[in-house]
Amino acid sequence: MFDKDGTLFDFDATWGAWAKARIEAMARDDAHAMSLSAAIGFDLEQVEFEADSAVIAGTVEEAAELLLPHLPGRELDELVAELDAAAREVPLVAPVPLAPLLTELRGVGMRLGICTNDAEATARAHAARAGVTELFDVIIGYDSGHGAKPTPRPLLAFADALEIAPEEIVMVGDSLHDMKAARAAGMIAIAVLSGPARRAELEPAADAVLDNIGGLPDWLARRGG
Known part of the structure; x- marks a missing residue:
């Protein structure tokens, strides 16, 4: 039995691209982008997650819960659906064929x-x-x-x-x-x-x-x- 991200597919190549795209799409400005990045333990410049990020082994719903306080007016279910939809289109880089x-x-x-x-x-x-x-x-x-x-x-x-x-x-x-x-x-x-x-x-x-x-x-x- 395989885990998927970080196992079948390189973690940062998959979820780094996802996080960067979603943060840039949701952020009002650079300062807001930094607060969203910090909420999920993500380095926007390096396009990689910090080692202690809760997102690394968490669910999309848990990522949405971390982002939600920085997105006033958004609903959790709607945000989860948006993040899930974006996740299906991320680049997939396998460590081996x-x-x-x-x-x-x-x-x-x-x-x-x-x-x-x-x-x-x-x-x-x-x-x-x-x-x-x-x-x-x-x-x-x-x-x-x-x-x-x-x-x-x-x-x-x-x-x-x-x-x-x-x-x-x-x-x-x-x-x-x-x-x-x-x-x-x-x-x-x-x-x-x-x-x-x-x-x-x-x-x-x-x-x-x-x-x-x-x-x-x-x-x-x-x-x-």
């Missing part, structure tokens, strides 16, 4: 899924744009009815859907939220460094840390399947 990697994993008998704190519709739109939808058995978002990571419920929903024991499932993600969810679900926790979190932060929480998802076939081979 996705289709060949996922096809290789399926070829050795793996069942595959996405578990993201993004909306399910956005995750499906991104998978479709990357041409890999049919390679996933299950796609779960924060709004799919199972809650959001770090709760283990969406991970366990994947296990239930495919009738696979949690201890036989590998959760691959780039954040501590992913690792905590994997641990709570009783799954194997594999971290990748294609998101904002660094190795020293992830190593204590993970069974292994890989540079990116391209290292999975070798890791599986070393593990024996």
Whole structure:
């Protein structure tokens, strides 16, 4: 099971572009843009999130809640819908070619899924744009009815859907939220460094840390399947 942003797709290339575009569209002036950026822990000049930004492992709704106090007159539901719609059109930069990697994993008998704190519709739109939808058995978002990571419920929903024991499932993600969810679900926790979190932060929480998802076939081979 894969996290999406920071795992299947480079985090800042995807969400940095999204945040910059939305802030520039919503801001009245430069000062307002800076306040919106600060609210979500985003560096507008560098087009990247600060390491402690709540948006990194959060949901679009949580990002909207942080922005809302700086947008008088806006309603939360309407803002969430706007941010979700924009998210479906962000650039997608994968750390490795996705289709060949996922096809290789399926070829050795793996069942595959996405578990993201993004909306399910956005995750499906991104998978479709990357041409890999049919390679996933299950796609779960924060709004799919199972809650959001770090709760283990969406991970366990994947296990239930495919009738696979949690201890036989590998959760691959780039954040501590992913690792905590994997641990709570009783799954194997594999971290990748294609998101904002660094190795020293992830190593204590993970069974292994890989540079990116391209290292999975070798890791599986070393593990024996």
